Amino acid sequence: MTDASREDRRQQPKPKKEQLLSPATAAKKLELYLPATPPEFQQTPISRTALAELQANPPEWLVTLRREGPHPRSVVSARLGVSNSALARGGVSDVMTTAEIADLLAEMPEWLVEEREKRAPGSGRPPGTAVGERPARPE
Known part of the structure; x- marks a missing residue:
């Protein structure tokens, strides 16, 4: 055995990736009817942080959709x-x-x-x- 340090070959933890929700899941969590949402909402996966932002500061289309x-x-x-x-x-x-x-x-x-x-x-x-x-x- 030597006193020299060896290279650490253990698997390193991966950086956390943002979890994406399907548009249907995001609509369900926001209590929205998916076909009534804008096309960009329907076609793009939404991250959990973006979902939280939509809940905290809803855009005009979301306010209107919830109201009407x-x-x-x-x-x-x-x-x-x-x-x-x-x-x-x-x-x-x-x-x-x-x-x-x-x-x-x-x-x-x-x-x-x-x-x-x-x-x-x-x-x-x-x-x-x-x-x-x-x-x-x-x-």
Whole structure:
């Protein structure tokens, strides 16, 4: 054995690479409907830091898309206060705009009242009241 140092031949750790997300995964994390996003978003993988930047400082197209839609099924069901399965049972399309969601909430069809009542008792229409009417207060 000699006292001279030898060359270190062990494998060295690789520098960390930025993890890229597919546009579909990024859209899901941002709760966006992918076909409604700009073409450059749809065609380019997005890094996690770029995704965090989009969440922290959303560009104008993202603000508009979140405000007006179209929204994916998960957002539609959350805004209506029902499950994804309830949308299918109610015959509602997968994608809706904010205006369509507001119209549906304004007309409050029977299936929506029933599904909201299933998900959170007390959130649907109390029995015996007309749509849009407040139930009489007990005195």
